[in-house]
Amino acid sequence: GKIVKAKVISVSPTECVVGIDGSKHTGIVKLSEMSHDPNAKMEDLVKVDDDLDLVVIKTNDQEGVDTLSRVRFEAQKGMKDVSEAAENGTVMEGDVMEANKGGVVVNVKGVRVFVPRSQATLRRDEDYTKLVGQHVQLVITECAGRKIVGSINKVSAEANKAKREEFWANVEVGKKYTGVVKSLTSYGAFVDVGGVDGLCHISELSWSNIKHPSEVVKVGDEIEVYVKSYDPENQKVSLGYKKEEDNPWVKLENEVPVGTEFEAPVVSITKFGAFVRIMPGIDGLVHISEISNERVNKVSDVLKVGDTVRVKLTAVDFDRKRISLSMKACLDEENGEDAE
Structure with missing residues (x-):
């Protein structure tokens, strides 16, 4: 539990070795005791000859090696600030480290602060687990021994209130x-x-x-x-x-004038005709009388959904959103060309 000063002697991926000031003992700081960040790399955190403030976790007089912690030193130092923030209602900042069934854990100056899921987000149906990895603001609502509880949405609610007022004003x-x-x-x-x-x-x-x-x-x-x-x-x-x-009716008016011939898929069959997809959002009707030059008694005998047919745009009623198409008109033109 004692706080000591130390100088880094060597650095490896999993730990660093330090010389403890005023002691003949060597100190070991494991990566997990250097940072709470699971993605942190020791070589990015410290280098040889760095001076560190550490807390003694474990001593071994026989081997002359002590186990030390940087995160616990920061927690001890941060605990004072967290305790004062709980009394004063001061807004703190921290990083959300993990989520569980009950809520999220936020690292505030090295102190683990638990935020219940009801206090994590403004909306009940919002996924509070997405807060993991985010830097958040919160207030400390309870600080009793090792039980430290906070609220993110109390800060968010105040910020939202200001946003709402600005929205309704403009x-x-x-x-x-x-x-x-x-x-x-x-x-x-x-x-x-x-x-x-x-x-x-x-x-x-x-x-x-x-x-x-x-x-x-x-x-x-x-x-x-x-x-x-x-x-x-x-x-x-x-x-x-x-x-x-993006209004398909505007596109239709600008790009497909009456008289245009094109190929399109049949999307539905009715007793009185077939609906053909002209473009996404717009279907046109080929009336049973406009399917063929020969008499058609049943539309499904001639056409089925998925068929690609050649049609001519014969009329558009933009007010009623209705379109008339003709397959027969295309056949008549083909027959006329053959005759010539």
Whole structure:
């Protein structure tokens, strides 16, 4: 338990050997007693002739070798600061070293501080294990002997409060934000846009029909969204993600004029015709009367899902989002060319 001063004599990957000031004993400091970082390398931590403050863990008078610790010295030194922070409510900083079922362990000035999972993140459904490896701010809520407990979300909540106030003071319809996807539901994605979680409805995620938001985004994604509407009184924000320039109907109008012929896959069959995928998000109808020059009694006798067919765009109703296609028109033109 005694604190000693020592000078590094030699360094190996697993330990370093030191000469203890005022003693004939040699000291050994293992890598695990030099740093809590599992990825640390001894040669990066110390070099020959470095002066160190260490705590004696174990003595061996017969061999004249003592086992020493740097991390325990730092813990003793840091314990005083942690104890004072617990009394004063001072915000401390540390690195999250590990996670377990109960929460996370944070190294604060060499002191192991336990943060319960309920105090680790602001949201219950947030994955607290992702904090491992992060540098965090926290307050010490309990310091009794070896039981030292802290809270990360008390600091986060204060920071979030300031962010929320700034958001509501400056928000406006159409304003763009870079947000982080925090959770997914069957009806949309909740995105943190600065201390406030806005809902991006499933219909606002993609121009295509999707069954679940996970087809477009996942938790943790950083995405650019814009404000569609907001309600300060109820603290609600509606967000949009899909961009107007990606609107397939705009693309259709600009790139595929009426009269264009092209090949496309059949995506569904009905009694009155077949729907053909013109581009992602847009299907057009080939009416049963426009499939062939010969009479077709049953669409499924002629076409099946997955068939690639040649069609002509004959009409578009942009207001009703309806498109008419014809296979027969392509056949008529081919027959006319053959006749010539």
